[in-house]
Amino acid sequence: MEIVGYIFDNLGLIGERTLEHVAIVVVAVGLAILTGVPIGIAITQNQRAADIVLYVAAIIITVPSIALFGVMIPVLSVIGQGIGYLPAVIAVLLYSQLPIIRNTYTAISNVDPALREAAKGIGMTAAQRLRQVEIPLAVPVIMAGVRTAVVMNIGVAAIAAYIGAGGLGTFISRGISQTDPRQLITGALAVSVLAVAADFALLWLQRRLTPRGVSIPR
Amino acid sequence: MIRLDELTKIFDTPSGQVVASDRVDMEVPEGEICVLLGPSGCGKTTTMKMVNRLIEPTSGKIFIGDTDVTKQNPIELRRTIGYVIQQIGLFPNKTIEDNICAVPDLLGWDRKKSRARAAELLEMVALDPGTFLKRYPKELSGGQQQRVGVIRALAADPPVMLMDEPFGAIDPINREVIQDEFLRMQGDFKKTIMFVSHDIDEAVKMANRIAIFDAGKLIQYDAPDDLLAHPKNSFIADFVGGDRTLKRLRLITVGDAMMSDPPTVRAEDTLADAAAKMEEHGHISIVMVGPKGRARGIVYLSDARGAKGRVGENHKKLPASINAREDLRTAVSMMFTHDETSLAVVDDDGFYKGYVTQRGITHLLGATYRDA
Numbered sequence A: 001m002e003i004v005g006y007i008f009d010n011l012g013l014i015g016e017r018t019l020e021h022v023a024i025v026v027v028a029v030g031l032a033i034l035t036g037v038p039i040g041i042a043i044t045q046n047q048r049a050a051d052i053v054l055y056v057a058a059i060i061i062t063v064p065s066i067a068l069f070g071v072m073i074p075v076l077s078v079i080g081q082g083i084g085y086l087p088a089v090i091a092v093l094l095y096s097q098l099p100i101i102r103n104t105y106t107a108i109s110n111v112d113p114a115l116r117e118a119a120k121g122i123g124m125t126a127a128q129r130l131r132q133v134e135i136p137l138a139v140p141v142i143m144a145g146v147r148t149a150v151v152m153n154i155g156v157a158a159i160a161a162y163i164g165a166g167g168l169g170t171f172i173s174r175g176i177s178q179t180d181p182r183q184l185i186t187g188a189l190a191v192s193v194l195a196v197a198a199d200f201a202l203l204w205l206q207r208r209l210t211p212r213g214v215s216i217p218r
Numbered sequence B: 001m002i003r004l005d006e007l008t009k010i011f012d013t014p015s016g017q018v019v020a021s022d023r024v025d026m027e028v029p030e031g032e033i034c035v036l037l038g039p040s041g042c043g044k045t046t047t048m049k050m051v052n053r054l055i056e057p058t059s060g061k062i063f064i065g066d067t068d069v070t071k072q073n074p075i076e077l078r079r080t081i082g083y084v085i086q087q088i089g090l091f092p093n094k095t096i097e098d099n100i101c102a103v104p105d106l107l108g109w110d111r112k113k114s115r116a117r118a119a120e121l122l123e124m125v126a127l128d129p130g131t132f133l134k135r136y137p138k139e140l141s142g143g144q145q146q147r148v149g150v151i152r153a154l155a156a157d158p159p160v161m162l163m164d165e166p167f168g169a170i171d172p173i174n175r176e177v178i179q180d181e182f183l184r185m186q187g188d189f190k191k192t193i194m195f196v197s198h199d200i201d202e203a204v205k206m207a208n209r210i211a212i213f214d215a216g217k218l219i220q221y222d223a224p225d226d227l228l229a230h231p232k233n234s235f236i237a238d239f240v241g242g243d244r245t246l247k248r249l250r251l252i253t254v255g256d257a258m259m260s261d262p263p264t265v266r267a268e269d270t271l272a273d274a275a276a277k278m279e280e281h282g283h284i285s286i287v288m289v290g291p292k293g294r295a296r297g298i299v300y301l302s303d304a305r306g307a308k309g310r311v312g313e314n315h316k317k318l319p320a321s322i323n324a325r326e327d328l329r330t331a332v333s334m335m336f337t338h339d340e341t342s343l344a345v346v347d348d349d350g351f352y353k354g355y356v357t358q359r360g361i362t363h364l365l366g367a368t369y370r371d372a
């Protein structure tokens, strides 16, 4: 009951922290889409490049976020941004690469070779094939990668509270340092709700973006 | 016209070089269907794909009309060549209409014009435009998709078409229907077509000329009847099959094989006259025709000889007659069914035109061998 009271008393603050949290994830994943999708498409042209890129992305994702923040503090301090928003965005950006690149790569390379051949055979340029055939068909899988990235990084962004990036993680870090279960639980709850809500929102978007002819069951 | 000049393709593979096309020389005349035929891996697809440059030749030349296609921009070239593949390859994210209009759209045609053409083409393959234009490929049956695949290739009215086992994925009954449909369209469109098949019966049916390949080499290139009648070597003879003479029956129409200006009798003639006519021609029966010349009945020599009366009261029902446009395979089948050695031939209006006999057919098929 105490917790419910705490939440109601602090709705404004929760909203503010949620916005901070969303700002980190949306900007970082947005940038990750802008980089990851082209990289994912580009590496379909070269098996060796694909192996290397996917390997590097997989290694990045195994680095614990705390360690990543630790590494960035001295580096970014050079421009006076050792802690705060920027390193949080960079971390999320890096962690998002693997799901987005891998899903894009898989989706594009799994386009039915017969379709590729038909598209080529009727005289589409490589760009036309991508835009008219390959990307529309890959959209559901690419979007699934984006969803994975967002949900995973809502968690990562919570930890970024420790380097002063704000967001819902602040409740958790303060809850721990002040041994205040109300803040701790509020933070954990809000992060979970945000992750689930984001997943549903993106699922809806994924369905909207999937061409109708592709989603028809058969 | 498509002309291949010493066309060669050598693939470098980890296990060595593969000569997929070996100095192929051939010409597909304007408006004809040339079927490339041969065992799996003999180089049919490779040879065909060099024409639209999906595969670059190792050496040799390809001409369409007077243009050397190896000097042309491949993207522009492909937009002028209709292309149909066995896997169909309709774009699942596009409606049937947009699939059919894919090439016109690439060429920047006026939308109204291309959409009208899509509807027109759908009608030609007996698919209702109202129902199908806005559907997606997944909402069509395999046979319907295959038809759309063919008309997509026709949409921009290319003079030349390449078809790689276009009807290979369809069940035999539907395949016959689509083949007939396609031949009817070809009758109007007169495209110059290279058509890959591995089915000798399909080749005999579709082709003006058949090119048989073995291990990358063009072994024989001839009209279907010549190929069946005169296989160049034992490979070809084996490939076309032991029943190759029976296959030829399909290629000859009853009209071409029949004896025309046949003797006839009328209802008012006497049996004695009928018997005399049969004896004069050495026939064992004679057809009775109506006032305008329609086949009405038959009189047998055994019944007429020495009998009195008129043909009108003494004729029998005609056991079977056949339209002059049917092929000899149908005629022979009918003879066996009715246990007859000859059949009356009629035209579309039922007028008696002549007759075909088993002896005549045997003789006709045999003649090409004797002339050889």
Ligand SMILES: Nc1ncnc2c1ncn2[C@@H]1O[C@H](COP(=O)(O)OP(=O)(O)OP(=O)(O)O)[C@@H](O)[C@H]1O
Pocket (backbone or CB within 6 Å): B011, B012, B013, B018, B019, B020, B038, B039, B040, B041, B042, B043, B044, B045, B046, B047, B198
């Ligand atoms: N890209 C390639 N790389 C290496 N070898 C190839 C390639 N494409 C075809 N070949 C080889 O070239 C030969 C001819 O192949 P092709 O596909 O033209 O045969 P096909 O006559 O169309 O056979 P099928 O009836 O099975 O379709 C085969 O031995 C095949 O293995």
Ligand SMILES: [Mg+2]
Pocket (backbone or CB within 6 Å): B044, B045, B046, B196
């Ligand atoms: Mg083939």
